[in-house]
Amino acid sequence: MRGRSDVLEPAILGLLHESPMHGYELRKRLNLVLGSFRALSYGSLYPALKSLADRGWIVGSESPEGAPHAVTSKRARIVYQLTADGKEHLQEVLASSGPSTWEDENFDVRFAFFGQTDAETRLRILEGRRTRLTERLEQIRQSVARTRERMDEYTLELQRHGLEQVEREVRWLDGLIDNERGVRRARPTGTGRPAAADSPAAAPASADAARNTEKERG
Amino acid sequence: MRGRSDVLEPAILGLLHESPMHGYELRKRLNLVLGSFRALSYGSLYPALKSLADRGWIVGSESPEGAPHAVTSKRARIVYQLTADGKEHLQEVLASSGPSTWEDENFDVRFAFFGQTDAETRLRILEGRRTRLTERLEQIRQSVARTRERMDEYTLELQRHGLEQVEREVRWLDGLIDNERGVRRARPTGTGRPAAADSPAAAPASADAARNTEKERG
DNA sequence: CTCCAGATGTATCGACTTGATACATCGATC
DNA sequence: GATCGATGTATCAAGTCGATACATCTGGAG
Numbered sequence: 001m002r003g004r005s006d007v008l009e010p011a012i013l014g015l016l017h018e019s020p021m022h023g024y025e026l027r028k029r030l031n032l033v034l035g036s037f038r039a040l041s042y043g044s045l046y047p048a049l050k051s052l053a054d055r056g057w058i059v060g061s062e063s064p065e066g067a068p069h070a071v072t073s074k075r076a077r078i079v080y081q082l083t084a085d086g087k088e089h090l091q092e093v094l095a096s097s098g099p100s101t102w103e104d105e106n107f108d109v110r111f112a113f114f115g116q117t118d119a120e121t122r123l124r125i126l127e128g129r130r131t132r133l134t135e136r137l138e139q140i141r142q143s144v145a146r147t148r149e150r151m152d153e154y155t156l157e158l159q160r161h162g163l164e165q166v167e168r169e170v171r172w173l174d175g176l177i178d179n180e181r182g183v184r185r186a187r188p189t190g191t192g193r194p195a196a197a198d199s200p201a202a203a204p205a206s207a208d209a210a211r212n213t214e215k216e217r218g
Numbered sequence: 219m220r221g222r223s224d225v226l227e228p229a230i231l232g233l234l235h236e237s238p239m240h241g242y243e244l245r246k247r248l249n250l251v252l253g254s255f256r257a258l259s260y261g262s263l264y265p266a267l268k269s270l271a272d273r274g275w276i277v278g279s280e281s282p283e284g285a286p287h288a289v290t291s292k293r294a295r296i297v298y299q300l301t302a303d304g305k306e307h308l309q310e311v312l313a314s315s316g317p318s319t320w321e322d323e324n325f326d327v328r329f330a331f332f333g334q335t336d337a338e339t340r341l342r343i344l345e346g347r348r349t350r351l352t353e354r355l356e357q358i359r360q361s362v363a364r365t366r367e368r369m370d371e372y373t374l375e376l377q378r379h380g381l382e383q384v385e386r387e388v389r390w391l392d393g394l395i396d397n398e399r400g401v402r403r404a405r406p407t408g409t410g411r412p413a414a415a416d417s418p419a420a421a422p423a424s425a426d427a428a429r430n431t432e433k434e435r436g
Numbered sequence: 437c438t439c440c441a442g443a444t445g446t447a448t449c450g451a452c453t454t455g456a457t458a459c460a461t462c463g464a465t466c
Numbered sequence: 467g468a469t470c471g472a473t474g475t476a477t478c479a480a481g482t483c484g485a486t487a488c489a490t491c492t493g494g495a496g
Contacts, residue, residue: 024445032365033373041483046447076489077445108376115370147250152333155251158326161390172379242474259454264476294460295474437496444491453482462473 057086238299275304
């Protein structure tokens with residue numbers, strides 16, 4: 001359970017918070033929302049659901065919504081929803097903003113659910129992430145500088161390209177941070193309105209960006 | 219062996235082709251060359267080495283290079299090198315340019331070893347990759363268009379960002395393809411000179427780019 | 437109307453990877 | 467002369483993917 005499921009579980013809880021769902025749909029939505037950077041297979045989804053149910057954060061019911069008539073038939077489907085404990089746990093998770101939330105995949109998930117996170121936490125995560133990437137940048141630069149001689153041109157180009165990716169990502173974060181600050185200044189209470197999209201600075205993606213995104217589309 | 223080891227094995231063979239090496243160094247170099255998009259752990263390296271040795275493509279010797287004196291001691295280290303069969307196999311692999319070489323991680327590895335690949339194969343891989351990404355782009359666009367309404371702003375921003383990543387990658391490929399064509403035209407025989415780096419179009423990274431890059435920075 | 441291809445749906449398996457760790461030797465620095 | 471970190475080989479538990487099995491529902495072609 002302590003693999004990278006730190007990614008899976010919050011994502012599942014976050015989606016179920018919006019509305020109850022069954023596995024198949026969960027997978028579709030998950031691959032749509034996180035799809036740009038993360039694939040989800042049944043082999044991890046179903047065990048995760050079981051584990052969440054075991055811990056009492058979600059419950060699975062076999063009867064769908066209001067279908068009063070036919071008793072039998074109805075295709076087998078298990079609709080999951082959050083329990084009170086689950087909601088509580090989700091709130092805790094969403095309020096956290098420690099180092100783990102600055103890591104690649106964790107950050108992506110947290111960002112995807114920023115809509116359910118308060119403004120202060122958002123800002124802390126964005127800034128932590130930015131610091132994290134800046135450190136990485138420095139390490140890449142040193143590493144490249146130290147070995148430039150021995151590299152052939154294609155390897156060099158690959159590294160140069162990777163470096164630029166990260167730089168671009170930092171600039172993207174800068175844009176987002178500016179936005180969050182702007183919102184906070186304009187609306188001191190932090191109404192929850194995100195505001196982003198077409199800011200001038202906005203640009204690259206959270207990191208390895210849209211790789212998959214085609215496993216299941218809708 | 220049929221997992222994503224399609225990535226590992228060519229990379230190992232490619233590195234060993236440059237010079238014999240032992241596991242530890244192999245890992246360092248691998249994380250340096252592929253480091254921007256791929257981590258390599260011992261848990262996959264050693265089994266892969268064993269498998270390659272079993273198939274007769276590499277051999278591991280316990281005596282390092284010319285150390286004629288002391289018989290015993292000398293820290294345990296196994297230096298691997300390509301066999302004749304291994305070189306042959308590597309040539310086959312490097313000459314291939316089918317659909318699998320257009321996929322994310324496979325492409326990255328192939329690109330990293332473009333220096334050992336002939337100009338024609340390079341071009342085929344680059345163009346195949348480009349087509350691949352263009353298809354993906356179309357799918358993402360449709361997917362986003364179909365669900366724009368239901369998405370909150372942060373999710374939307376994440377998707378927009380992912381989309382832009384891929385678009386940028388296509389432009390990067392365009393630059394590389396132009397370069398390859400230019401080289402071919404200027405030097406019909408394809409001397410092997412890559413030429414790239416500071417072309418005007420060059421920009422983003424092969425895909426999920428420099429994530430890791432810090433696991434070992436020799 | 438019938439049949440069947442393809443979407444929906446739950447679930448498992450084998451092969452593979454990661455991250456941590458165990459173990460051991462070498463090289464410095466104090 | 468000992469302690470700390472880099473070098474070096476190797477394994478393990480936990481978790482993941484991709485494929486697949488199985489079943490039902492739906493929309494059209496014939």
